[in-house]
Amino acid sequence: MIKSDQPTLNLDHALGLDEDPEDNDFIPMVDLMSVLMILFLFISISLWQNVVKLSNSQSVMEKSISLKIEQAINGVVNSSNIEWQQDNNSVIFNTPFNGGKAEVPKKLQIEVKATCNLLAPLFEEYVELIQEVRVEGHTNSVFGDRRNDNSLEGFAHNMDTSQKRAYNTMSHCINNSVIGQNIQVRKLFISAGMASKRPVLNEQGQEDITKSKRVEFVIVYKSHNLINPQL
Secondary structure, three states: OOOOOOOOOOHHHHOOOOOOHHHHHHHHHHHHHHHHHHHHHHHHHHHHHHHHHHHHHHHHHHHHHHHHHHHHHHOOOOHHHEEEEHHHOEEEEOOOOOOOOOOOOHHHHHHHHHHHHHHHHHHHHOOOOEEEEEEEEOOOOOEOOEOOOOOHHHHHHHHHHHHHHHHHHHHHHHHHOHHHHOHHHHOOEEEEEOOOOOOOEOOOOOEOOOOOOOEEEEEEEHHHHHHOOOO
C-alpha cells in the first residue's frame, strides 16, 4: 500500500465546523465595540465642531454688540465718568458713592437713567443672546478709620453696603428708564455686592479709595455658559 505524503483534507476544519463556538461569538462582539467607539468618536468630534462654530459666530456678534454699547455710552451727555470696558463686558460708572452710604447720588442717578435709556434698545434687540445684566456694587477697603480692613466685621459691613448700592442702582434704572417697560429686558437684570474684592487701582498700583466706591453693569452672554458650563 502506497502512503501519500500530501496532507489529507479535513472537511470540518475547512468549513469551520471544528472551531470553538465561543470564538465565533467573540469576534463579532469585538467588531461591534470597535464600530460603536468609532461612531461615538465621530459624533463627539462633530458636536464639538458645531460648538466651536457657534462660539465663533457668537463671538463676532458679541463684538458687534460691544461696539454698539460703546457708541451708545458716548452718546450720554457728560459721559466722562462712564466707560465701557470690553475685556470684562462691563459699563463702569465712576461717579463715586458717599463713604459708607448706599443711596445713589443725584449725579449718578442722571447718568444711570441716561445710560439705561440708550442701552434698552440694544438689550431688546439681542435679548436672546444675553444671559443677564448683572449690576455690581463695589466698595473700597476702608472700614471706619481703618484702611485695608480684613476683619469679619469690616467685610460684612462692606458687603452689605455694596449689595445695597447694586440693588438701589438697579431699581433706579428699572423704575426711571424705558427698561422698566419691557418685561423681557427687565428680567435680565440682577444685582450683586462685591464688597472690596475688585478695587480700582491708580497709576502707582495702589487702591483708589474714591473710584472704588462704584457700580458696574456687567453683561453676561449665554455663549459663555455654553463653553464654560461651570460659570
